[in-house]
Amino acid sequence: MEREFRERNEMIDFEKRFPGMNILPPAELRRQSCEIDRHLSKFRKLAAGSIEWHEMQQELGMMASAGLGPKLRALFYETTLPKCGKDLYVYPGVTFYFPYNISIGDNVYLNKNVSITARDEVTIGNNVLIGPNVVINTGNHTFSDRDIPIVKQGHTSEKIVIGDDVWIAANAIILKGVNIGEGSVVAAGAVVNKDVPPYTVVGGVPAKIIKIRGE
Numbered sequence: 001m002e003r004e005f006r007e008r009n010e011m012i013d014f015e016k017r018f019p020g021m022n023i024l025p026p027a028e029l030r031r032q033s034c035e036i037d038r039h040l041s042k043f044r045k046l047a048a049g050s051i052e053w054h055e056m057q058q059e060l061g062m063m064a065s066a067g068l069g070p071k072l073r074a075l076f077y078e079t080t081l082p083k084c085g086k087d088l089y090v091y092p093g094v095t096f097y098f099p100y101n102i103s104i105g106d107n108v109y110l111n112k113n114v115s116i117t118a119r120d121e122v123t124i125g126n127n128v129l130i131g132p133n134v135v136i137n138t139g140n141h142t143f144s145d146r147d148i149p150i151v152k153q154g155h156t157s158e159k160i161v162i163g164d165d166v167w168i169a170a171n172a173i174i175l176k177g178v179n180i181g182e183g184s185v186v187a188a189g190a191v192v193n194k195d196v197p198p199y200t201v202v203g204g205v206p207a208k209i210i211k212i213r214g215e
């Protein structure tokens with residue numbers, strides 16, 4: 001009973017987040033509600049990072065950017081990540097690798113085809129916008145030994161932290177060990193390999209400060 005109540009509340013939250021739900025005919029609302037319930041019970045059985053988890057991520061990632069797709073994707077990550085706040089919006093094609101190392105705050109938007117590879121921890125703050133095709137990768141292939149193929153040399157990795165109120169624009173790449181300060185903006189196409197100070201705008205390859213936000 002308590003579980004049903006909680007699931008119902010989650011449903012109401014979705015309706016608040018996706019106002020279009022209110023104008024759906026009752027039969028469609030009921031269908032969506034059943035689909036959400038059905039998926040939720042599946043999500044609860046999935047271990048983040050398992051084969052089944054990745055299969056589900058891929059299946060949900062192919063659903064459209066309106067209707068049930070965003071709701072189910074948000075619910076999937078909210079249910080299975082170690083930490084995921086409320087009001088997550090996920091477009092199609094978003095892919096997480098090593099999801100058990102990914103934490104997400106409240107009110108986060110992940111645009112289409114965002115890819116996050118979290119061999120080490122990735123922490124995303126509150127009110128964060130991540131644009132289309134952004135790549136966040138905590139790892140590098142090791143390549144110091146010329147006598148061993150790179151593919152066999154393993155990886156090094158370092159955590160990435162993205163502060164509150166950050167906007168990472170389209171096609172940017174965030175490399176290992178980077179800390180993106182609160183309130184900063186990463187311009188389209190930037191390759192960020194060093195920490196970004198709070199409230200700065202960085203751009204270019206490698207990314208440099210191009211302006212201070214609000215000045």
Ligand SMILES: CC(C)(COP(=O)(O)OP(=O)(O)OC[C@H]1O[C@@H](n2cnc3c(N)ncnc32)[C@H](O)[C@@H]1OP(=O)(O)O)[C@@H](O)C(=O)NCCC(=O)NCCS
Pocket residue numbers: 111129130131132168169170171185186187188189190201203204210211
């Ligand atoms: C970063 C950004 C927001 C800055 O916009 P802005 O505040 O209007 O800044 P300006 O256009 O005045 O540019 C300021 C300086 O940064 C440079 N710059 C702007 N965007 C840049 C980029 N993507 N890469 C490198 N340099 C950039 C400009 O050339 C300018 O340099 P200059 O003063 O030497 O001429 C914008 O350029 C951008 O990248 N937008 C991303 C759009 C996007 O990806 N949308 C998807 C939605 S999530």
